[in-house]
Amino acid sequence: MSRRPAWWSWLAALQGLLLAGLLAGVLASAPARAQPVELRDDRGATLRLAAPPQRIVSLLPSFTESLCALGACGRLVGVDRYSDWPASVRSLPQLGGLEDANIERTVALRPDVVVAARSARVTERLEALGMTVLVLDSDTHADVQRSLLLLARLLGTPERGVALWQQLQREIGEAAARVPPRYRGSAVYFEVESSPYAAGAASFIGQTLQQLGLGNIVPAALGPFPKLNPEFVVRAQPALVMAVQHELAGMAARPGWAGMAALRQGQVCGFERPRYEVLVRPGPRMGEAARLVVDCLVALPAGGGRP
Structure with a gap:
Protein backbone atom coordinates (compact mmCIF):
# COMPACT_ATOMS: atom_id res chain seq x y z
CA MET A 1 0.00 0.00 0.00
CA SER A 2 1.39 3.43 -0.94
CA ARG A 3 1.98 5.96 1.82
CA ARG A 4 0.02 9.19 1.65
CA PRO A 5 2.03 12.41 1.96
CA ALA A 6 1.93 14.26 5.30
CA TRP A 7 -0.13 17.10 3.88
CA TRP A 8 -2.93 14.65 3.09
CA SER A 9 -3.55 13.96 6.78
CA TRP A 10 -3.50 17.68 7.52
CA LEU A 11 -6.06 18.36 4.76
CA ALA A 12 -8.33 15.54 5.95
CA ALA A 13 -8.21 16.89 9.49
CA LEU A 14 -9.06 20.40 8.28
CA GLN A 15 -11.99 19.12 6.24
CA GLY A 16 -13.24 17.24 9.26
CA LEU A 17 -13.11 20.35 11.41
CA LEU A 18 -14.93 22.42 8.80
CA LEU A 19 -17.63 19.79 8.41
CA ALA A 20 -18.04 19.50 12.16
CA GLY A 21 -18.36 23.27 12.45
CA LEU A 22 -20.94 23.40 9.69
CA LEU A 23 -23.02 20.65 11.26
CA ALA A 24 -22.78 22.30 14.66
CA GLY A 25 -24.05 25.56 13.16
CA VAL A 26 -26.98 23.84 11.50
CA LEU A 27 -27.87 21.93 14.65
CA ALA A 28 -27.56 25.06 16.78
CA SER A 29 -29.76 27.17 14.51
CA ALA A 30 -32.47 24.60 13.78
CA PRO A 31 -33.84 24.40 17.35
CA ALA A 32 -33.88 28.23 17.50
CA ARG A 33 -36.10 28.40 14.43
CA ALA A 34 -38.39 25.72 15.82
CA GLN A 35 -38.71 27.32 19.24
CA PRO A 36 -42.25 28.13 20.41
CA VAL A 37 -43.37 31.74 19.96
CA GLU A 38 -45.22 33.68 22.63
CA LEU A 39 -46.19 37.32 22.07
CA ARG A 40 -48.48 39.90 23.60
CA ASP A 41 -50.06 42.05 20.90
CA ASP A 42 -51.29 45.64 21.12
CA ARG A 43 -54.67 44.54 22.49
CA GLY A 44 -52.88 42.87 25.37
CA ALA A 45 -53.82 39.42 24.02
CA THR A 46 -51.23 36.65 24.32
CA LEU A 47 -50.49 34.59 21.22
CA ARG A 48 -48.80 31.20 21.41
CA LEU A 49 -47.46 29.25 18.44
CA ALA A 50 -45.54 25.99 18.50
CA ALA A 51 -43.03 27.45 16.02
CA PRO A 52 -42.55 30.60 13.93
CA PRO A 53 -45.35 30.78 11.34
CA GLN A 54 -44.71 29.62 7.79
CA ARG A 55 -48.08 30.74 6.37
CA ILE A 56 -48.99 34.37 7.10
CA VAL A 57 -51.86 36.62 6.03
CA SER A 58 -51.32 40.39 6.27
CA LEU A 59 -54.35 42.68 6.27
CA LEU A 60 -52.58 46.05 6.07
CA PRO A 61 -50.05 47.33 3.50
CA SER A 62 -47.59 48.54 6.13
CA PHE A 63 -47.57 45.12 7.81
CA LEU A 76 -47.07 35.41 2.91
CA VAL A 77 -50.03 33.48 1.49
CA GLY A 78 -52.52 36.38 1.28
CA VAL A 79 -52.70 40.17 1.66
CA ASP A 80 -55.23 43.00 1.72
CA ARG A 81 -56.26 44.62 -1.58
CA TYR A 82 -53.99 47.65 -1.07
CA SER A 83 -50.71 45.81 -0.50
CA ASP A 84 -48.59 46.53 -3.58
CA TRP A 85 -44.98 46.69 -2.37
CA PRO A 86 -42.71 44.96 -2.98
CA ALA A 87 -43.97 43.97 -6.43
CA SER A 88 -43.93 40.26 -5.61
CA VAL A 89 -46.93 40.59 -3.25
CA ARG A 90 -49.19 41.72 -6.09
CA SER A 91 -49.56 38.13 -7.25
CA LEU A 92 -50.85 36.92 -3.87
CA PRO A 93 -54.56 36.39 -3.13
CA GLN A 94 -56.18 39.71 -2.21
CA LEU A 95 -58.53 39.49 0.76
CA GLY A 96 -60.24 42.88 0.96
CA GLY A 97 -59.62 45.78 3.33
CA LEU A 98 -60.16 46.93 6.90
CA GLU A 99 -63.93 47.10 6.46
CA ASP A 100 -64.57 44.10 4.22
CA ALA A 101 -61.87 41.46 4.58
CA ASN A 102 -63.02 38.17 3.06
CA ILE A 103 -63.26 35.78 6.00
CA GLU A 104 -63.97 32.64 3.97
CA ARG A 105 -60.99 33.12 1.66
CA THR A 106 -58.74 33.95 4.59
CA VAL A 107 -59.68 30.76 6.43
CA ALA A 108 -59.27 28.72 3.24
CA LEU A 109 -55.63 29.81 2.99
CA ARG A 110 -54.91 28.01 6.30
CA PRO A 111 -52.63 30.71 7.74
CA ASP A 112 -50.65 30.04 10.88
CA VAL A 113 -51.28 33.67 11.82
CA VAL A 114 -53.19 36.70 10.53
CA VAL A 115 -51.62 40.12 11.13
CA ALA A 116 -54.26 42.86 11.39
CA ALA A 117 -54.77 46.44 12.52
CA ARG A 118 -56.77 47.20 15.64
CA SER A 119 -59.42 48.84 13.43
CA ALA A 120 -59.96 45.69 11.33
CA ARG A 121 -63.51 44.43 11.75
CA VAL A 122 -62.77 40.75 11.22
CA THR A 123 -60.53 39.96 14.19
CA GLU A 124 -63.16 38.48 16.51
CA ARG A 125 -64.79 36.49 13.71
CA LEU A 126 -61.46 35.01 12.60
CA GLU A 127 -60.57 34.07 16.16
CA ALA A 128 -64.00 32.47 16.61
CA LEU A 129 -63.14 30.30 13.60
CA GLY A 130 -59.90 29.18 15.20
CA MET A 131 -57.51 31.63 13.52
CA THR A 132 -54.57 33.13 15.42
CA VAL A 133 -54.65 36.93 14.95
CA LEU A 134 -51.83 39.33 15.86
CA VAL A 135 -53.26 42.84 16.28
CA LEU A 136 -50.87 45.77 15.97
CA ASP A 137 -51.13 49.57 16.17
CA SER A 138 -49.27 51.87 13.80
CA ASP A 139 -50.19 55.47 14.62
CA THR A 140 -46.85 56.61 16.04
CA HIS A 141 -43.12 55.94 15.74
CA ALA A 142 -43.31 53.99 19.00
CA ASP A 143 -46.05 51.84 17.47
CA VAL A 144 -43.96 51.21 14.37
CA GLN A 145 -40.90 50.29 16.42
CA ARG A 146 -42.90 47.92 18.60
CA SER A 147 -44.60 46.36 15.54
CA LEU A 148 -41.27 45.70 13.83
CA LEU A 149 -39.85 44.13 16.97
CA LEU A 150 -42.94 41.96 17.52
CA LEU A 151 -43.06 40.83 13.89
CA ALA A 152 -39.36 39.97 14.00
CA ARG A 153 -39.94 37.89 17.14
CA LEU A 154 -42.93 36.24 15.49
CA LEU A 155 -40.68 35.21 12.60
CA GLY A 156 -38.01 33.85 14.92
CA THR A 157 -35.49 36.53 13.91
CA PRO A 158 -35.65 39.20 16.64
CA GLU A 159 -32.29 40.71 15.67
CA ARG A 160 -33.70 41.76 12.30
CA GLY A 161 -36.32 43.98 13.94
CA VAL A 162 -33.68 45.83 15.94
CA LEU A 168 -34.83 53.73 9.68
CA GLN A 169 -33.51 56.12 12.31
CA ARG A 170 -30.23 56.53 10.41
CA GLU A 171 -32.10 57.26 7.17
CA ILE A 172 -34.33 59.87 8.80
CA GLY A 173 -31.29 61.47 10.40
CA GLU A 174 -29.51 61.63 7.06
CA ALA A 175 -32.58 63.28 5.51
CA ALA A 176 -32.79 65.80 8.37
CA ALA A 177 -29.23 66.94 7.67
CA ARG A 178 -30.34 68.03 4.18
CA VAL A 179 -33.29 70.24 5.21
CA PRO A 180 -32.70 73.83 4.02
CA PRO A 181 -32.19 76.06 7.07
CA ARG A 182 -35.01 78.41 6.01
CA TYR A 183 -37.54 75.66 6.72
CA ARG A 184 -36.39 74.80 10.23
CA GLY A 185 -39.43 75.10 12.50
CA SER A 186 -41.85 75.81 9.64
CA ALA A 187 -45.42 74.73 10.39
CA VAL A 188 -46.76 72.06 8.02
CA TYR A 189 -50.29 71.12 7.03
CA PHE A 190 -50.09 67.48 5.88
CA GLU A 191 -53.39 66.33 4.44
CA VAL A 192 -54.28 62.65 4.54
CA GLU A 193 -57.84 63.02 3.26
CA SER A 194 -59.73 65.93 1.73
CA SER A 195 -62.53 66.14 4.34
CA PRO A 196 -60.01 67.38 5.62
CA TYR A 197 -58.18 64.90 7.80
CA ALA A 198 -54.62 65.82 8.72
CA ALA A 199 -51.53 64.13 10.08
CA GLY A 200 -51.09 65.76 13.46
CA ALA A 201 -47.98 66.17 15.57
CA ALA A 202 -48.84 62.93 17.43
CA SER A 203 -48.88 60.79 14.26
CA PHE A 204 -45.95 58.87 12.79
CA ILE A 205 -45.99 61.37 9.90
CA GLY A 206 -45.93 64.30 12.31
CA GLN A 207 -43.12 62.70 14.28
CA THR A 208 -41.08 62.22 11.12
CA LEU A 209 -41.65 65.89 10.26
CA GLN A 210 -40.50 66.80 13.77
CA GLN A 211 -37.31 64.77 13.33
CA LEU A 212 -36.73 66.74 10.14
CA GLY A 213 -36.94 69.95 12.18
CA LEU A 214 -40.41 70.93 10.92
CA GLY A 215 -43.48 71.99 12.86
CA ASN A 216 -47.16 71.09 12.54
CA ILE A 217 -50.33 73.18 12.59
CA VAL A 218 -52.16 70.30 14.34
CA PRO A 219 -51.17 69.98 18.01
CA ALA A 220 -50.61 66.55 19.50
CA ALA A 221 -53.62 67.05 21.78
CA LEU A 222 -55.96 66.64 18.79
CA GLY A 223 -54.74 63.08 18.19
CA PRO A 224 -52.76 61.46 15.38
CA PHE A 225 -55.16 61.95 12.45
CA PRO A 226 -57.97 64.37 13.38
CA LYS A 227 -60.70 65.65 11.11
CA LEU A 228 -60.37 69.44 10.95
CA ASN A 229 -62.70 72.32 10.32
CA PRO A 230 -61.45 73.78 6.99
CA GLU A 231 -61.40 77.21 8.64
CA PHE A 232 -58.91 75.86 11.18
CA VAL A 233 -56.42 75.25 8.36
CA VAL A 234 -56.96 78.70 6.86
CA ARG A 235 -56.55 80.44 10.22
CA ALA A 236 -53.42 78.44 11.00
CA GLN A 237 -51.71 79.76 7.83
CA PRO A 238 -49.24 76.87 7.45
CA ALA A 239 -45.87 77.76 5.97
CA ALA A 262 -48.38 78.87 1.13
CA LEU A 263 -50.69 78.09 -1.81
CA ARG A 264 -50.15 81.51 -3.41
CA GLN A 265 -46.37 81.36 -3.04
CA GLY A 266 -45.91 77.77 -4.18
CA GLN A 267 -44.73 76.52 -0.80
CA VAL A 268 -46.35 73.17 -1.42
CA CYS A 269 -45.32 69.54 -1.80
CA GLY A 270 -47.64 67.56 -4.01
CA PHE A 271 -46.83 63.85 -4.27
CA GLU A 272 -47.98 61.54 -7.03
CA ARG A 273 -49.90 58.56 -5.67
CA PRO A 274 -47.04 55.99 -5.53
CA ARG A 275 -44.79 58.38 -3.59
CA TYR A 276 -47.67 59.55 -1.42
CA GLU A 277 -48.31 55.91 -0.42
CA VAL A 278 -44.72 55.74 0.84
CA LEU A 279 -45.39 58.79 3.03
CA VAL A 280 -48.58 57.48 4.62
CA ARG A 281 -47.50 53.92 5.37
CA PRO A 282 -45.95 53.41 8.81
CA GLY A 283 -43.28 50.83 8.17
CA PRO A 284 -39.88 50.06 6.68
CA ARG A 285 -40.02 52.85 4.07
CA MET A 286 -40.29 55.73 6.57
CA GLY A 287 -36.68 56.63 5.82
CA GLU A 288 -37.58 56.90 2.14
CA ALA A 289 -40.60 59.03 3.12
CA ALA A 290 -38.29 61.44 4.94
CA ARG A 291 -36.10 61.70 1.85
CA LEU A 292 -39.11 62.46 -0.34
CA VAL A 293 -40.16 65.33 1.92
CA VAL A 294 -36.66 66.79 1.97
CA ASP A 295 -36.29 66.41 -1.80
CA CYS A 296 -39.40 68.56 -2.17
CA LEU A 297 -38.16 71.20 0.27
CA VAL A 298 -34.84 71.47 -1.53
CA ALA A 299 -36.65 72.07 -4.82
CA LEU A 300 -39.08 74.75 -3.55
CA PRO A 301 -38.68 78.38 -4.63
CA ALA A 302 -36.66 80.61 -2.30
CA GLY A 303 -38.51 82.92 0.03
CA GLY A 304 -40.60 80.33 1.85
CA GLY A 305 -40.26 78.96 5.33
CA ARG A 306 -41.38 79.93 8.79
CA PRO A 307 -43.13 83.33 9.00
Whole structure:
Protein backbone atom coordinates (compact mmCIF):
# COMPACT_ATOMS: atom_id res chain seq x y z
CA MET A 1 0.00 0.00 0.00
CA SER A 2 1.39 3.43 -0.94
CA ARG A 3 1.98 5.96 1.82
CA ARG A 4 0.02 9.19 1.65
CA PRO A 5 2.03 12.41 1.96
CA ALA A 6 1.93 14.26 5.30
CA TRP A 7 -0.13 17.10 3.88
CA TRP A 8 -2.93 14.65 3.09
CA SER A 9 -3.55 13.96 6.78
CA TRP A 10 -3.50 17.68 7.52
CA LEU A 11 -6.06 18.36 4.76
CA ALA A 12 -8.33 15.54 5.95
CA ALA A 13 -8.21 16.89 9.49
CA LEU A 14 -9.06 20.40 8.28
CA GLN A 15 -11.99 19.12 6.24
CA GLY A 16 -13.24 17.24 9.26
CA LEU A 17 -13.11 20.35 11.41
CA LEU A 18 -14.93 22.42 8.80
CA LEU A 19 -17.63 19.79 8.41
CA ALA A 20 -18.04 19.50 12.16
CA GLY A 21 -18.36 23.27 12.45
CA LEU A 22 -20.94 23.40 9.69
CA LEU A 23 -23.02 20.65 11.26
CA ALA A 24 -22.78 22.30 14.66
CA GLY A 25 -24.05 25.56 13.16
CA VAL A 26 -26.98 23.84 11.50
CA LEU A 27 -27.87 21.93 14.65
CA ALA A 28 -27.56 25.06 16.78
CA SER A 29 -29.76 27.17 14.51
CA ALA A 30 -32.47 24.60 13.78
CA PRO A 31 -33.84 24.40 17.35
CA ALA A 32 -33.88 28.23 17.50
CA ARG A 33 -36.10 28.40 14.43
CA ALA A 34 -38.39 25.72 15.82
CA GLN A 35 -38.71 27.32 19.24
CA PRO A 36 -42.25 28.13 20.41
CA VAL A 37 -43.37 31.74 19.96
CA GLU A 38 -45.22 33.68 22.63
CA LEU A 39 -46.19 37.32 22.07
CA ARG A 40 -48.48 39.90 23.60
CA ASP A 41 -50.06 42.05 20.90
CA ASP A 42 -51.29 45.64 21.12
CA ARG A 43 -54.67 44.54 22.49
CA GLY A 44 -52.88 42.87 25.37
CA ALA A 45 -53.82 39.42 24.02
CA THR A 46 -51.23 36.65 24.32
CA LEU A 47 -50.49 34.59 21.22
CA ARG A 48 -48.80 31.20 21.41
CA LEU A 49 -47.46 29.25 18.44
CA ALA A 50 -45.54 25.99 18.50
CA ALA A 51 -43.03 27.45 16.02
CA PRO A 52 -42.55 30.60 13.93
CA PRO A 53 -45.35 30.78 11.34
CA GLN A 54 -44.71 29.62 7.79
CA ARG A 55 -48.08 30.74 6.37
CA ILE A 56 -48.99 34.37 7.10
CA VAL A 57 -51.86 36.62 6.03
CA SER A 58 -51.32 40.39 6.27
CA LEU A 59 -54.35 42.68 6.27
CA LEU A 60 -52.58 46.05 6.07
CA PRO A 61 -50.05 47.33 3.50
CA SER A 62 -47.59 48.54 6.13
CA PHE A 63 -47.57 45.12 7.81
CA THR A 64 -47.01 43.45 4.43
CA GLU A 65 -44.06 45.77 3.78
CA SER A 66 -42.66 45.16 7.25
CA LEU A 67 -42.87 41.38 6.93
CA CYS A 68 -41.09 41.53 3.58
CA ALA A 69 -38.41 43.87 4.92
CA LEU A 70 -37.83 41.35 7.71
CA GLY A 71 -37.23 38.62 5.14
CA ALA A 72 -40.64 36.90 5.24
CA CYS A 73 -42.16 37.73 1.84
CA GLY A 74 -42.00 34.04 1.02
CA ARG A 75 -44.18 33.19 4.01
CA LEU A 76 -47.07 35.41 2.91
CA VAL A 77 -50.03 33.48 1.49
CA GLY A 78 -52.52 36.38 1.28
CA VAL A 79 -52.70 40.17 1.66
CA ASP A 80 -55.23 43.00 1.72
CA ARG A 81 -56.26 44.62 -1.58
CA TYR A 82 -53.99 47.65 -1.07
CA SER A 83 -50.71 45.81 -0.50
CA ASP A 84 -48.59 46.53 -3.58
CA TRP A 85 -44.98 46.69 -2.37
CA PRO A 86 -42.71 44.96 -2.98
CA ALA A 87 -43.97 43.97 -6.43
CA SER A 88 -43.93 40.26 -5.61
CA VAL A 89 -46.93 40.59 -3.25
CA ARG A 90 -49.19 41.72 -6.09
CA SER A 91 -49.56 38.13 -7.25
CA LEU A 92 -50.85 36.92 -3.87
CA PRO A 93 -54.56 36.39 -3.13
CA GLN A 94 -56.18 39.71 -2.21
CA LEU A 95 -58.53 39.49 0.76
CA GLY A 96 -60.24 42.88 0.96
CA GLY A 97 -59.62 45.78 3.33
CA LEU A 98 -60.16 46.93 6.90
CA GLU A 99 -63.93 47.10 6.46
CA ASP A 100 -64.57 44.10 4.22
CA ALA A 101 -61.87 41.46 4.58
CA ASN A 102 -63.02 38.17 3.06
CA ILE A 103 -63.26 35.78 6.00
CA GLU A 104 -63.97 32.64 3.97
CA ARG A 105 -60.99 33.12 1.66
CA THR A 106 -58.74 33.95 4.59
CA VAL A 107 -59.68 30.76 6.43
CA ALA A 108 -59.27 28.72 3.24
CA LEU A 109 -55.63 29.81 2.99
CA ARG A 110 -54.91 28.01 6.30
CA PRO A 111 -52.63 30.71 7.74
CA ASP A 112 -50.65 30.04 10.88
CA VAL A 113 -51.28 33.67 11.82
CA VAL A 114 -53.19 36.70 10.53
CA VAL A 115 -51.62 40.12 11.13
CA ALA A 116 -54.26 42.86 11.39
CA ALA A 117 -54.77 46.44 12.52
CA ARG A 118 -56.77 47.20 15.64
CA SER A 119 -59.42 48.84 13.43
CA ALA A 120 -59.96 45.69 11.33
CA ARG A 121 -63.51 44.43 11.75
CA VAL A 122 -62.77 40.75 11.22
CA THR A 123 -60.53 39.96 14.19
CA GLU A 124 -63.16 38.48 16.51
CA ARG A 125 -64.79 36.49 13.71
CA LEU A 126 -61.46 35.01 12.60
CA GLU A 127 -60.57 34.07 16.16
CA ALA A 128 -64.00 32.47 16.61
CA LEU A 129 -63.14 30.30 13.60
CA GLY A 130 -59.90 29.18 15.20
CA MET A 131 -57.51 31.63 13.52
CA THR A 132 -54.57 33.13 15.42
CA VAL A 133 -54.65 36.93 14.95
CA LEU A 134 -51.83 39.33 15.86
CA VAL A 135 -53.26 42.84 16.28
CA LEU A 136 -50.87 45.77 15.97
CA ASP A 137 -51.13 49.57 16.17
CA SER A 138 -49.27 51.87 13.80
CA ASP A 139 -50.19 55.47 14.62
CA THR A 140 -46.85 56.61 16.04
CA HIS A 141 -43.12 55.94 15.74
CA ALA A 142 -43.31 53.99 19.00
CA ASP A 143 -46.05 51.84 17.47
CA VAL A 144 -43.96 51.21 14.37
CA GLN A 145 -40.90 50.29 16.42
CA ARG A 146 -42.90 47.92 18.60
CA SER A 147 -44.60 46.36 15.54
CA LEU A 148 -41.27 45.70 13.83
CA LEU A 149 -39.85 44.13 16.97
CA LEU A 150 -42.94 41.96 17.52
CA LEU A 151 -43.06 40.83 13.89
CA ALA A 152 -39.36 39.97 14.00
CA ARG A 153 -39.94 37.89 17.14
CA LEU A 154 -42.93 36.24 15.49
CA LEU A 155 -40.68 35.21 12.60
CA GLY A 156 -38.01 33.85 14.92
CA THR A 157 -35.49 36.53 13.91
CA PRO A 158 -35.65 39.20 16.64
CA GLU A 159 -32.29 40.71 15.67
CA ARG A 160 -33.70 41.76 12.30
CA GLY A 161 -36.32 43.98 13.94
CA VAL A 162 -33.68 45.83 15.94
CA ALA A 163 -31.48 46.30 12.87
CA LEU A 164 -34.37 47.52 10.70
CA TRP A 165 -35.48 50.12 13.25
CA GLN A 166 -31.90 51.39 13.62
CA GLN A 167 -31.64 51.64 9.84
CA LEU A 168 -34.83 53.73 9.68
CA GLN A 169 -33.51 56.12 12.31
CA ARG A 170 -30.23 56.53 10.41
CA GLU A 171 -32.10 57.26 7.17
CA ILE A 172 -34.33 59.87 8.80
CA GLY A 173 -31.29 61.47 10.40
CA GLU A 174 -29.51 61.63 7.06
CA ALA A 175 -32.58 63.28 5.51
CA ALA A 176 -32.79 65.80 8.37
CA ALA A 177 -29.23 66.94 7.67
CA ARG A 178 -30.34 68.03 4.18
CA VAL A 179 -33.29 70.24 5.21
CA PRO A 180 -32.70 73.83 4.02
CA PRO A 181 -32.19 76.06 7.07
CA ARG A 182 -35.01 78.41 6.01
CA TYR A 183 -37.54 75.66 6.72
CA ARG A 184 -36.39 74.80 10.23
CA GLY A 185 -39.43 75.10 12.50
CA SER A 186 -41.85 75.81 9.64
CA ALA A 187 -45.42 74.73 10.39
CA VAL A 188 -46.76 72.06 8.02
CA TYR A 189 -50.29 71.12 7.03
CA PHE A 190 -50.09 67.48 5.88
CA GLU A 191 -53.39 66.33 4.44
CA VAL A 192 -54.28 62.65 4.54
CA GLU A 193 -57.84 63.02 3.26
CA SER A 194 -59.73 65.93 1.73
CA SER A 195 -62.53 66.14 4.34
CA PRO A 196 -60.01 67.38 5.62
CA TYR A 197 -58.18 64.90 7.80
CA ALA A 198 -54.62 65.82 8.72
CA ALA A 199 -51.53 64.13 10.08
CA GLY A 200 -51.09 65.76 13.46
CA ALA A 201 -47.98 66.17 15.57
CA ALA A 202 -48.84 62.93 17.43
CA SER A 203 -48.88 60.79 14.26
CA PHE A 204 -45.95 58.87 12.79
CA ILE A 205 -45.99 61.37 9.90
CA GLY A 206 -45.93 64.30 12.31
CA GLN A 207 -43.12 62.70 14.28
CA THR A 208 -41.08 62.22 11.12
CA LEU A 209 -41.65 65.89 10.26
CA GLN A 210 -40.50 66.80 13.77
CA GLN A 211 -37.31 64.77 13.33
CA LEU A 212 -36.73 66.74 10.14
CA GLY A 213 -36.94 69.95 12.18
CA LEU A 214 -40.41 70.93 10.92
CA GLY A 215 -43.48 71.99 12.86
CA ASN A 216 -47.16 71.09 12.54
CA ILE A 217 -50.33 73.18 12.59
CA VAL A 218 -52.16 70.30 14.34
CA PRO A 219 -51.17 69.98 18.01
CA ALA A 220 -50.61 66.55 19.50
CA ALA A 221 -53.62 67.05 21.78
CA LEU A 222 -55.96 66.64 18.79
CA GLY A 223 -54.74 63.08 18.19
CA PRO A 224 -52.76 61.46 15.38
CA PHE A 225 -55.16 61.95 12.45
CA PRO A 226 -57.97 64.37 13.38
CA LYS A 227 -60.70 65.65 11.11
CA LEU A 228 -60.37 69.44 10.95
CA ASN A 229 -62.70 72.32 10.32
CA PRO A 230 -61.45 73.78 6.99
CA GLU A 231 -61.40 77.21 8.64
CA PHE A 232 -58.91 75.86 11.18
CA VAL A 233 -56.42 75.25 8.36
CA VAL A 234 -56.96 78.70 6.86
CA ARG A 235 -56.55 80.44 10.22
CA ALA A 236 -53.42 78.44 11.00
CA GLN A 237 -51.71 79.76 7.83
CA PRO A 238 -49.24 76.87 7.45
CA ALA A 239 -45.87 77.76 5.97
CA LEU A 240 -45.92 74.50 3.99
CA VAL A 241 -48.73 72.38 2.57
CA MET A 242 -48.24 68.70 1.74
CA ALA A 243 -50.76 66.37 0.11
CA VAL A 244 -51.35 63.94 -2.71
CA GLN A 245 -50.90 65.85 -5.97
CA HIS A 246 -54.45 65.63 -7.34
CA GLU A 247 -55.90 67.10 -4.12
CA LEU A 248 -53.24 69.79 -3.88
CA ALA A 249 -54.07 71.00 -7.40
CA GLY A 250 -57.61 71.92 -6.33
CA MET A 251 -57.00 73.30 -2.84
CA ALA A 252 -57.11 76.98 -3.84
CA ALA A 253 -60.68 76.43 -5.07
CA ARG A 254 -61.88 75.39 -1.60
CA PRO A 255 -63.87 78.16 0.15
CA GLY A 256 -61.43 80.60 1.74
CA TRP A 257 -58.31 78.61 0.91
CA ALA A 258 -57.16 80.89 -1.90
CA GLY A 259 -56.01 83.28 0.81
CA MET A 260 -53.45 80.84 2.18
CA ALA A 261 -49.99 82.30 1.57
CA ALA A 262 -48.38 78.87 1.13
CA LEU A 263 -50.69 78.09 -1.81
CA ARG A 264 -50.15 81.51 -3.41
CA GLN A 265 -46.37 81.36 -3.04
CA GLY A 266 -45.91 77.77 -4.18
CA GLN A 267 -44.73 76.52 -0.80
CA VAL A 268 -46.35 73.17 -1.42
CA CYS A 269 -45.32 69.54 -1.80
CA GLY A 270 -47.64 67.56 -4.01
CA PHE A 271 -46.83 63.85 -4.27
CA GLU A 272 -47.98 61.54 -7.03
CA ARG A 273 -49.90 58.56 -5.67
CA PRO A 274 -47.04 55.99 -5.53
CA ARG A 275 -44.79 58.38 -3.59
CA TYR A 276 -47.67 59.55 -1.42
CA GLU A 277 -48.31 55.91 -0.42
CA VAL A 278 -44.72 55.74 0.84
CA LEU A 279 -45.39 58.79 3.03
CA VAL A 280 -48.58 57.48 4.62
CA ARG A 281 -47.50 53.92 5.37
CA PRO A 282 -45.95 53.41 8.81
CA GLY A 283 -43.28 50.83 8.17
CA PRO A 284 -39.88 50.06 6.68
CA ARG A 285 -40.02 52.85 4.07
CA MET A 286 -40.29 55.73 6.57
CA GLY A 287 -36.68 56.63 5.82
CA GLU A 288 -37.58 56.90 2.14
CA ALA A 289 -40.60 59.03 3.12
CA ALA A 290 -38.29 61.44 4.94
CA ARG A 291 -36.10 61.70 1.85
CA LEU A 292 -39.11 62.46 -0.34
CA VAL A 293 -40.16 65.33 1.92
CA VAL A 294 -36.66 66.79 1.97
CA ASP A 295 -36.29 66.41 -1.80
CA CYS A 296 -39.40 68.56 -2.17
CA LEU A 297 -38.16 71.20 0.27
CA VAL A 298 -34.84 71.47 -1.53
CA ALA A 299 -36.65 72.07 -4.82
CA LEU A 300 -39.08 74.75 -3.55
CA PRO A 301 -38.68 78.38 -4.63
CA ALA A 302 -36.66 80.61 -2.30
CA GLY A 303 -38.51 82.92 0.03
CA GLY A 304 -40.60 80.33 1.85
CA GLY A 305 -40.26 78.96 5.33
CA ARG A 306 -41.38 79.93 8.79
CA PRO A 307 -43.13 83.33 9.00
